[in-house]
Amino acid sequence: MVTLKDIAKQCGVSVASVSKAINHMPGVGQQTAQRIRDMARKMGYLPNAAAQALKTNRSFNIGVLLEDDDRHGLLHHFFVSVLEHFKMAMEEMGYDLMLMNRTIGRRTVSYLEHCRHSNLDGVFVACIDFFHPELQELAAAGIPLVSIDHTYKGHPSVYSDNVEGIRKAVKYAHKLGHRRIAYISGAPAGVTARREEGFRMAMAQLGLEVPQEYRVFSRYRDIKLTQKATARLLALPTPPTCILMPDDYASLGGIKAIREAGLRIPEDISIIGFDGLPTFEHAHPRICTVYQDVKTIGTEAARLLLQRIENKAQPFEESPVIVPVRLVKGDTVAQIAES
Amino acid sequence: MVTLKDIAKQCGVSVASVSKAINHMPGVGQQTAQRIRDMARKMGYLPNAAAQALKTNRSFNIGVLLEDDDRHGLLHHFFVSVLEHFKMAMEEMGYDLMLMNRTIGRRTVSYLEHCRHSNLDGVFVACIDFFHPELQELAAAGIPLVSIDHTYKGHPSVYSDNVEGIRKAVKYAHKLGHRRIAYISGAPAGVTARREEGFRMAMAQLGLEVPQEYRVFSRYRDIKLTQKATARLLALPTPPTCILMPDDYASLGGIKAIREAGLRIPEDISIIGFDGLPTFEHAHPRICTVYQDVKTIGTEAARLLLQRIENKAQPFEESPVIVPVRLVKGDTVAQIAES
DNA sequence: TTGTAAGCGTTATCAA
DNA sequence: TTGATAACGCTTACAA
Numbered sequence: 001m002v003t004l005k006d007i008a009k010q011c012g013v014s015v016a017s018v019s020k021a022i023n024h025m026p027g028v029g030q031q032t033a034q035r036i037r038d039m040a041r042k043m044g045y046l047p048n049a050a051a052q053a054l055k056t057n058r059s060f061n062i063g064v065l066l067e068d069d070d071r072h073g074l075l076h077h078f079f080v081s082v083l084e085h086f087k088m089a090m091e092e093m094g095y096d097l098m099l100m101n102r103t104i105g106r107r108t109v110s111y112l113e114h115c116r117h118s119n120l121d122g123v124f125v126a127c128i129d130f131f132h133p134e135l136q137e138l139a140a141a142g143i144p145l146v147s148i149d150h151t152y153k154g155h156p157s158v159y160s161d162n163v164e165g166i167r168k169a170v171k172y173a174h175k176l177g178h179r180r181i182a183y184i185s186g187a188p189a190g191v192t193a194r195r196e197e198g199f200r201m202a203m204a205q206l207g208l209e210v211p212q213e214y215r216v217f218s219r220y221r222d223i224k225l226t227q228k229a230t231a232r233l234l235a236l237p238t239p240p241t242c243i244l245m246p247d248d249y250a251s252l253g254g255i256k257a258i259r260e261a262g263l264r265i266p267e268d269i270s271i272i273g274f275d276g277l278p279t280f281e282h283a284h285p286r287i288c289t290v291y292q293d294v295k296t297i298g299t300e301a302a303r304l305l306l307q308r309i310e311n312k313a314q315p316f317e318e319s320p321v322i323v324p325v326r327l328v329k330g331d332t333v334a335q336i337a338e339s
Numbered sequence: 340m341v342t343l344k345d346i347a348k349q350c351g352v353s354v355a356s357v358s359k360a361i362n363h364m365p366g367v368g369q370q371t372a373q374r375i376r377d378m379a380r381k382m383g384y385l386p387n388a389a390a391q392a393l394k395t396n397r398s399f400n401i402g403v404l405l406e407d408d409d410r411h412g413l414l415h416h417f418f419v420s421v422l423e424h425f426k427m428a429m430e431e432m433g434y435d436l437m438l439m440n441r442t443i444g445r446r447t448v449s450y451l452e453h454c455r456h457s458n459l460d461g462v463f464v465a466c467i468d469f470f471h472p473e474l475q476e477l478a479a480a481g482i483p484l485v486s487i488d489h490t491y492k493g494h495p496s497v498y499s500d501n502v503e504g505i506r507k508a509v510k511y512a513h514k515l516g517h518r519r520i521a522y523i524s525g526a527p528a529g530v531t532a533r534r535e536e537g538f539r540m541a542m543a544q545l546g547l548e549v550p551q552e553y554r555v556f557s558r559y560r561d562i563k564l565t566q567k568a569t570a571r572l573l574a575l576p577t578p579p580t581c582i583l584m585p586d587d588y589a590s591l592g593g594i595k596a597i598r599e600a601g602l603r604i605p606e607d608i609s610i611i612g613f614d615g616l617p618t619f620e621h622a623h624p625r626i627c628t629v630y631q632d633v634k635t636i637g638t639e640a641a642r643l644l645l646q647r648i649e650n651k652a653q654p655f656e657e658s659p660v661i662v663p664v665r666l667v668k669g670d671t672v673a674q675i676a677e678s
Numbered sequence: 679t680t681g682t683a684a685g686c687g688t689t690a691t692c693a694a
Numbered sequence: 695t696t697g698a699t700a701a702c703g704c705t706t707a708c709a710a
Contacts, residue, residue, distance in 0.1 A: 001455065003703055014681045019705060027706095029679055046443065046456045050392035051703035054686050059389065060444075061437070074413070074423050084413050087438060094444040096457065098400070098437045099426060104385065105399075105433040116340065117385045118435065223621045252621045259623060282562045282591045283622065284598060342687055353697040358689060368695055390687035393702050 002045045011039050022047075059119040062090055062305070063100040065111065065135075066127050074099075076221065077249070077277050078292065079127035082148055085298025086124055093306055095121070112138045122146070122305045130189070144308035146301045149191045156304035157320040158297050162191055165290035165325040166198030166244065169272045172288070172327055173242040174206050177336040178270060182214035182240035184229045184254070186247065195274075199244065211238075218253075220246050227253030234261045234269070241270060241336060248273035248280045248289055266334035276328050288330035296323045341384045350378050361386075398458040401429055401644070402439040404450065404474075405466050413438075415560065416588070416616050417631065418466035421487055424637025425463055432645055434460070451477045461485070461644050469528070483647035485640045488530045495643035496659040497636050501530055504629035504664040505537030505583065508611045511627070511666055512581040513545050516675040517609060521553035521579035523568045523593070525586065534613075538583065550577075557592075559585050566592030573600045573608070580609060580675060587612035587619045587628055605673035615667050627669035635662045 004015045004022075011018070013032065020028040021036035022045070028036075053059040066073035066083060074080060087097050102108055104117050111134050115123065122144035128135065130150040139145060139152035151157040166183075173181050183199045186192045196215075203210050213236055218225040226246060233240055234257065245251035251273045255265065263269050265285055273280070276291030300321050307316055343354045343361075350357065352371065359367040360375035361384075367375075392398040405412035405422060413419060426436050441447055443456050450473050454462060461483035467474065469489040478484060478491035490496040505522075512520050522538045525531045542549050552575055557564040565585060572579055573596065584590035590612045594604065602608050604624055612619070615630030639660050646655055 001703090004705095005703080015704080016681060016683090016706080017679085020680095023705085025706095027679070032679080046448070046452055048393070048703050049457045050389045050398065051686090052705080053389035054387070054393055054688085054702090055704045055706090057686085064438075072423055074419050074426075075416070077414070080413050080419070084411055087413075087440075091440040091442050094442055096437055096440065098435055099403075101426075101430040101435065103430050103433055109385070113385055118388045249618075252623075255623060256621060279588075279618070282595060284591075284594060340687090343689095344687080354688085355690080355697055355699090356695085358687095359696095362689085364690095366695070371695080387687050390702090391689080393686090393704085394688045394690085396702085 001048070002040075002043045003048070004045075007036065007040050007043060007045055010043065011036050053119050057119065059121055060094055061096050061098050061118060061120050063111075063115055063118070063120040063123040064097050065100050065123060065125045068127055068129075073127045076127045077279060078247070078275050078294065079148065081277060081294040082126060082298040082301070083124070085295045086302050087298075089299045089302030090306075093302075097124075110134045110137060112141050112143070115141075115143055122309050124148075124301065124305065125150070125152075144305060144312070146305040146308070148297060148301060149189070151190070151320050154318070156301075156308060156317055158300045158304065158323060159191065159320060160290075160292045160297065160325050161322045162194040162325075163198035163201070165274065165292075165327075166195045167202040168325070168327040169244055169274075169288075169290055170199060170202035170206070172329070173270065173272065173333055174208070176270075176333055178242040178333075179208060180214075180238065180240040181208065181210075181242045181244065182216065182233050183210075183244045184226060184233075184246055184250075185215070185217045186220035186250075187218075214240055218246050218250060221249045222246070223250060223253035223256070225253070226250040227257045230254040230257035231261070234258065234263070239269075242333065243269065243271050245271055245273045248275045248277065248287055251287060266332045270333040270336075272333060276326070285332050286330040288333045289328050291326040291328050293323050293325065340387070341379075341382045342387070343384075346375065346379050346382060346384055349382065350375050392458050396458065398460055399433055400435050400437050400457060400459050402450075402454055402457070402459040402462040403436050404439050404462060404464045407466055407468075412466045415466045416618060417586070417614050417633065418487065420616060420633040421465060421637040421640070422463070424634045425641050426637075428638045428641030429645075432641075434645075436463075449473045449476060451480050451482070454480075454482055461648050463487075463640065463644065464489070464491075483644060483651070485644040485647070487636060487640060488528070490529070490659045493657070495640075495647060495656055497639045497643065497662060498530065498659060499629075499631045499636065499664050500661045501533040501664075502537035502540070504613065504631075504666075505534045506541040507664070507666040508583055508613075508627075508629055509538060509541035509545070511668070512609065512611065512672055513547070515609075515672055517581040517672075518547060519553075519577065519579040520547065520549075520581045520583065521555065521572050522549075522583045523565060523572075523585055523589075524554070524556045525559035525589075526557075553579055557585050557589060560588045561585075562589060562592035562595070564592070565589040566596045569593040569596035570600065573597065573602070578608075581672065582608065582610050584610055584612045587614045587616065587626055590626055605671045609672040609675075611672060615665070624671050625669040627672045628667050630665040630667050632662050632664065 008015045021033040126148035145155045147157045216229045218229045273287045273289040276289045347354045360372040465487035486496045555568040557568045612626045612628035615628045
């Protein structure tokens with residue numbers, strides 16, 4: 001490995017000068033600096049990240065916390081899509097992403113400890129039990145952090161305009177003649193509350209009733225539970241004509257239940273999902289869904305986190321950044337006669 | 340941050356002793372060692388990864404190379420599933436995973452350079468253009484490396500038994516009466532060659548003809564291209580009764596083409612996919628597919644890489660580890676009368 | 679403008 | 695058994 005010392009020797013200068021030249025710092029002559037940089041390039045010099053981190057307390061590493069109950073966070077398409085864009089934006093600024101865990105050597109530690117051990121400059125949090133005590137600890141520790149779909153006090157966060165998303169879905173169903181609209185919630189969480197709020201508001205604004213039985217509960221990405229919830233709705237004396245699903249993936253369960261009940265989509269029953277990821281874009285039927293702008297969410301998250309890292313003292317946008325959503329009509333909502 | 344020095348001061352011993360005690364090295368008395376360790380725990384000591392890496396040239400970090408043409412490697416369900424299991428196995432051994440890229444600060448560098456800069460102990464390679472010159476460079480550099488679905492000379496690798504997988508699929512179709520079986524290939528690559536080989540062999544063994552027109556080409560995960568390829572097959576004077584798709588995801592395109600031709604699955608035409616990931620387990624129709632054992636693949640990859648890292652001098656398994664596959668019958672292959 | 683030197687936290691050698 | 699010390703590669707305050 002080529003070190004500053006090697007370059008210094010070759011150029012007949014001190015390591016200090018080499019360091020300054022390479023980092024474009026003042027305190028070294030134009031020509032010497034150029035000569036040093038040329039030599040560094042010629043010798044294939046690369047800074048040693050460990051040495052830099054040790055000296056400067058900056059690792060240019062960002063921790064990624066993406067872990068659900070089954071420890072399979074990387075399989076959550078929505079969050080991974082956001083992560084992908086977050087990653088690109090961070091890379092452009094010279095940061096690397098590290099998948100966080102809870103071990104150091106053979107020892108089990110907390111996320112915060114792992115953070116400190118690895119000298120992480122910041123953390124990206126998504127798709128995890130946000131209320132886990134270890135996350136509270138992490139958020140309280142003052143390490144720069146950005147979260148998706150949840151807001152920690154004193155930290156920036158980003159999420160879709162969930163209220164507006166559900167509202168758009170309800171309005172669209174209403175426009176096509178639907179009056180009996182049901183909502184299957186995901187597991188309790190900030191997003192869920194906002195979506196439920198959006199549903200309540202939209203229905204109220206349109207002067208529509210929401211019978212208690214139309215409010216059923218499932219979990220995000222849970223096909224089985226969503227299948228059951230859908231079956232329950234279909235079995236009602238007066239079933240809904242349109243069902244809002246927790247998300248596109250979970251809607252596979254809903255679709256199954258509907259098929260098993262001998263009904264057709266959308267002729268007999270309409271459904272609307274949430275997420276709008278490309279995976280389902282080509283599925284049949286193409287689901288009507290609320291598209292979440294993963295690119296903007298990821299990019300904004302990167303921007304906010306960088307701001308926290310690089311201007312640590314500065315004040316920042318405490319309130320979450322809300323990213324607009326878009327309704328994708330698909331073909332799972334039918335025009336029906338008003339009842 | 341608590342350092343060895345702090346502990347040394349508290350215990351009234353030297354840093355050297357503290358280091359030895361904490362790392363369970365000989366050269367420090369039983370009791371002193373215990374006293375030191377107790378104090379370390381009490382003070383919340385955590386080793387500084389950067390300092391350790393600088394000193395030992397071991398970072399306990401593994402680079403992950405997962406990047407397709409669109410730079411969206413993280414969205415490839417199969418590889419991410421493998422990665423998930425690889426990650427769990429590596430974490431257990433105290434390693435962290437870092438998503439590799441090609442920047443250091445504002446500079447663009449090669450993967451190898453990034454490796455050296457970050458002192459990575461090894462690299463996990465999957466889902467990437469394996470023949471990219473930078474990967475050749477990386478493989479040639481002698482950094483411990485393990486790859487999925489491709490073998491680099493001098494490095495361990497893991498993949499499914501593709502030959503047997505396709506053979507099982509063909510045999511199953513044959514058993515249900517199919518004789519006119521077509522295969523849509525993914526993009527040229529090692530896996531593709533092996534699957535094509537499996538197809539050729541299985542068909543030959545069963546004494547079945549493979550008309551030239553039954554060998555069409557698409558790309559993995561490419562819905563549009565697979566749709567076109569399928570349409571081409573369906574338009575033949577004597578179309579196949581069963582089509583093997585590049586993978587489950589791509590098969591969405593095939594399904595679309597079949598539907599657009601006014602045909603039903605499996606009554607009019609049967610299809611078989613590849614991968615068998617949970618995502619499609621609940622889709623309708625449930626595709627008949629070749630299940631790849633992502634857990635074993637990921638775990639084996641971890642084992643092989645660790646072996647390379649920790650016994651660098653030792654010889655190792657040069658030949659790829661082949662993981663058995665399983666046929667999942669689903670319901671997209673119909674029993675038909677022999678023609 | 680240039681160089682000297684200290685120090686980041688750790689490991690490891692060698693002498694006491 | 696213990697500790698002093700050098701070294702890993704880098705940055706930076708300060709001296710020349």
